[in-house]
Amino acid sequence: MxxxxxxxxxxxxxxxxxxxxxxxxxxxxxxxxxxxxxxxxxxxxxxxxxxxxxxxxENVKELKIEDYYRDLSKKELIEQLEIWFDLLTQTELTLEVLGERSTKGITKQVLKKHDVKPEVYALGKVIGSTWIYGKERTNKLLVQYQRYNYESDNLDGLKALSYIAMIISSLRKDLMNVDSDPIDLLLLKIKDANEPEKLDAFKVAIKEIEDEIK
Structure with a gap:
């Protein structure tokens, strides 16, 4: 000391x-x-x-968070794209499978009480999940498709399939920035889509939908 x-x-x-x-x-x-x-x-x-x-x-931290959500978005978009592709090719089967999966734990009495079919409930969940990650055009198509479903029980009709083909095309653009013609998807997946009368009907339906989302 x-x-x-x-x-x-x-x-x-x-x-x-x-x-x-x-x-x-x-x-x-x-x-x-x-x-x-x-x-x-x-x-x-x-x-x-x-x-x-x-x-x-802070910038690096923000970029890491942005990359995480971008990767998550891509993963979810791929899953949604696969579901929509199945809806185009096997509409009734896919809706039935999705309906059983999405209403698991929900009794038939509850669905009947609210006048909701399992396949309609499942389709609503698919539309909602796609909306979260879709871009502007995709979301406009989803809105019009859902409005169509409210007014029609024909979930695998000509116009319904046209909506689905356009949603797939738009999702591919969102995910891969690749343009694809909905008509090509319909020709690829629907056996008689190349029949002149049916092909013209699809073209008319697609034109109508394009006008709806403008």
Whole structure:
């Protein structure tokens, strides 16, 4: 303890020798023209550097979060695209399977009470899930398709299939930025879609739907 007191006393004495010199230096022309600006520049640089580092850290964090949700969105879109593709090719079967899956735990009495068919309930869930990740055109198609379903019980009719083909085409654009003609999807998946009368009917339906979403 005694040694510490002696050291502090000596240090204070040494610093005392330079007090006048330091005071003279700080009030000199050299300090006002060189040292003080240099100190200001240095501290400005230090604070700016820390600010930039903090910004970079926050920016990297935000990018990681954005990448996470982008990857999640792509995964969900792929799943939705597969469901819509099944709806186009095997509409009744897919709706029945989805209906059983989505109403698991819901009794038939509850569905009957609310006048809801399992396949309609399932289709509503698919539309809702797709809406979350779809872009503007896709969501407009979903709205019009759901309105059509409210007014029609024919879930696998010509216009219903046209809606589904257009939704698939729009989802592919959202996911892969690839353009695809709904007519090609209908020709690919529906056996008699290439019959002139039916093909013309599909073209008319697609034109009507395009007008609906404008």
């Amino acid at each position: 005694g040694k510490l007191v002696i050291f502090i006393t000596l240090l204070a004495g040494v610093l005392g020798l330079f007090v006048d010199s330091i005071r003279d230096l700080m009030t000199s022309e050299l300090a006002s023209t060189l040292l003080i600006p240099a100190f200001l520049i240095y501290f400005t640089f230090v604070f700016a550097t820390k600010g930039i580092e903090k910004f970079k850290h």
